[in-house]
Amino acid sequence: MPENVVVVGAGQAGSELATTLRQRGWSGGITLIGDEVSPPYQRPPLSKGFLLGKLSREKLYLKPAATYERFNIALRLGTWAETIDRAAKELVVSDGSRLPYDKLVLATGGRARRLTLPGVDVDQLDNLFTLRRIDDVDALRPHFVPGRKLVLIGGGYVGLEIAAVATQLDLDVTVVEAAPRLLARVTGPEVSGFLEDVHRSHGVRFRLAATVADVAVDASGHRVTGVEVSASGVVERLDAGLVLVGIGMEPNTHLASAAGLEVDNGIVVDEFARTSDPDILAIGDCANQPSAYAGRRIRLESAPNAIEHAKVCAATILGRPQASTATPWFWSEQYDLKLQMVGLSAGHDRCITRGGTGTAMSAFYLTGDRIVAADVISRPADFATARQLVTSGRPVDPERLADSEIPLAQAAL
């Protein structure tokens, strides 16, 4: 008798799991539940080409809705999970129905972290936004008008991508970042400085090591007119016609924790994507997984991880469990720069760069004589090689690595 797989979350991980199961011959039922009304779509372009208006909505969709129908994948959009009845092995969904499952997969993703300020209800503010979903872009795009003063809270990748788009659309952009440099959690100072210079050359202003102390609102109480930032004890008011908050995401773990599953910075899973209940699995942004690459538990927020983790999960469900050996990687686009990042640089002991021309550079993060991570800006050939060097763990010669005249592959010992 065929079994039922129910997937909570119709993002990239959930969609990939459903289609991978079918590709690999799963003949049982597959139900994909998503609280958004769009069919599964790519999130990365939301803060890039889609916000800029050069990419249509349909181009975001991973597949046309008809594909799911054709392959007998039940898509239940605009629907969300209420609770998991683990004893009955049923998922209770928002329309009151109960879906029996043999395997339940939580691909619940995350939500944009909200700005919290004493005495301020951000839900009441009509010109303050976060950006995580298509709806968010639809809501904020009418505010992207030339000359408008945009205060962007958060200097991470999403914040910088939005800054680049807004600048190209002739908004007046100021980025407020709590750390003393951009991308402080994920890159070295060399890359932070490079990108700061690029953004400044396009007219973006920065307030670094600055925290948001308060927002000023107009008489209606619904419109932000200014953002008060505090840096080194000095408070400054930035005029704002539009505020975007890009301070990261929080994994959606409530459903799992309410069901008594282990949660610790995400839903805790083993190397085969299984939670503490063997019939419930978790994948993608919401999952805290052991990483063979990192040698520790990590939670990754990325599309490549969503795809890779879905494939691990599919293999487990199909009874051929196989742990991932993938090296994490990420990408970004800002102006005409192509940023490609491989590995996790945390814990490196030195950074070696090559290029650094103002329009391109590569930064290699080393532990001992091995490259553990690399940030490559508009030098895609370096990225291709760096990916192989990080994955293989081959030792490199630091002097050859630093010499742009020597092909990167020849830096390997």
Place this chain on the structure above:
Amino acid sequence: MPKITFIEDDGTEHAVEAGADESVMQAAMDNLVPGIVAECGGYANCATCHVYVDPEWADKLPAPEEAEEVMIEAAFDVRPTSRLSCQVQVTEDTDGLIVQLPASQTGA
């Protein structure tokens, strides 16, 4: 609608009808053809939609742009007929296109 045939490393063929104005990668995604991973979603940022274009077709397609050429180097087992399928557009002229899928992408 232009037809494309994808051939897995083990010889399994997938003949699909592609929509106009989409990439060969998207045609594979739309039809659940295995072996096109497409991690970056179609922007020549990775090399997980690598295909070998049938030799009969290799010269009939527009040549790759630089972004594609350098990323192909990141793929496994690169051959003269290697392309990133996200960068190959489906047109009426590609009706009947045949591409082979690398073994590295089809492994379960």
